[in-house]
Amino acid sequence: MTDTKNIYLTGFMACGKSRAGRYLSERMGRELIDTDAKIEERAQKSIAQIFADDGEQAFRDLEHNLIKELSQQDRLIVSLGGGAAIFERNQKILNTGHWIFFETPFETIWTRLQRKSHRPLAKAPKEEVEQLYLKRLPEYQKAKWTISLQDQETHQACDEIIARILSL
Numbered sequence: 001m002t003d004t005k006n007i008y009l010t011g012f013m014a015c016g017k018s019r020a021g022r023y024l025s026e027r028m029g030r031e032l033i034d035t036d037a038k039i040e041e042r043a044q045k046s047i048a049q050i051f052a053d054d055g056e057q058a059f060r061d062l063e064h065n066l067i068k069e070l071s072q073q074d075r076l077i078v079s080l081g082g083g084a085a086i087f088e089r090n091q092k093i094l095n096t097g098h099w100i101f102f103e104t105p106f107e108t109i110w111t112r113l114q115r116k117s118h119r120p121l122a123k124a125p126k127e128e129v130e131q132l133y134l135k136r137l138p139e140y141q142k143a144k145w146t147i148s149l150q151d152q153e154t155h156q157a158c159d160e161i162i163a164r165i166l167s168l
Contacts, residue, residue: 010085011102014112021079101143
């Protein structure tokens with residue numbers, strides 16, 4: 001595979017980015033970077049703690065700087081936090097690679113969130129989470145490719161991504 005552009009995976013929390021990233025990394029022999037995990041590692045505290053101590057803007061600046069740094073490398077698979085792709089300054093960077101939106105129905109996301117108690121929004125009212133999902137959706141839809149996870153398994157969606165990249 002001669003394509004060296006980074007692959008940027010985006011979508012709402014619990015949409016399947018992490019699982020897809022691991023699968024793509026194995027199949028394509030590319031390093032996987034989870035931006036949220038990398039930020040926590042560098043800051044030596046959780047994202048929730050960064051928000052509490054420093055505020056959302058400080059987190060968004062860390063996130064942007066990391067995305068910018070990663071864009072200087074090749075052949076990465078970058079799994080983005082749910083809010084990263086809603087900012088124009090990040091979208092400009094994402095458009096330099098293969099920016100992929102994992103479209104997952106809200107009901108599926110909500111069910112997954114209920115099983116993952118480590119996510120703060122899992123404890124928020126369903127209507128509040130759905131409003132955030134709907135607010136972000138138009139920004140996610142700006143991605144170069146939309147891959148639906150409604151009617152296929154993650155590995156099938158990833159095989160579709162690989163086939164698209166190979167056909168370029």
